[in-house]
């Protein structure tokens with residue numbers, strides 16, 4: 001019987017700064033979400049703007065390419081617009097959202113915010129299937145239509161978006177790409193980059209402890225109300241805690257969680273888009 005040992009990943013450079021604006025506040029409840037939600041939707045665990053300012057100062061010598069505003073749902077944060085402006089002063093910002101706040105009025109406003117400076121706003125939206133019914137079963141009712149509509153409007157406003165496909169149904173990459181391309185064509189949309197990820201949890205034996213050539217913890221860290229953590233999967237999880245702030249934090253993680261097994265099976269970053 002072979003003994004599996006977990007890989008250890010070193011942070012090579014801090015290029016991606018993930019900011020968990022809220023760990024548990026979301027206006028939806030996707031059935032396939034990796035977050036362990038409390039029963040109540042009324043959680044108010046919003047990260048303070050002062051904590052974010054401090055992190056930006058502490059990382060001022062790092063070559064950060066992109067700040068990712070994540071959460072549960074980052075756009076529920078009451079200071080979302082102020083935080084977005086603050087982060088855009090530093091570098092490009094990617095908003096990782098369930099798309100339900102992205103109507104035409106909001107997108108027009110976000111374009112004005114982007115136009116105030118030189119850095120760009122990217123969007124990362126997620127679907128689980130190219131079929132509306134199958135998708136909404138794995139996420140929430142109405143998610144498919146909201147997301148396709150948001151991608152269409154974002155394209156009209158010349159935003160760059162990435163569609164992350166959480167491969168909940170274990171389809172082939174070709175099938176996913178071909179079908180989404182057809183949807184984009186039918187909706188007269190610009191072509192959107194598609195990032196296909198395995199779905200959590202993933203314990204495929206042959207990949208369980210195989211080191212991944214590229215993981216989010218090699219190029220980034222996430223700030224949450226509990227301090228600094230290895231990656232968005234492990235935000236708030238003691239197994240991924242790297243330190244209390246960016247003044248002093250660990251650059252090494254023993255990848256022994258079931259989330260890490262999913263990264264091994266995926267073989268590439270799951271959260272960063274670049």
Ligand code: SF4
Nearest residue numbers: 216217231259260263
């Ligand atoms: S779950 Fe996080 S810590 Fe574990 S391998 Fe993936 S990115 Fe690294």
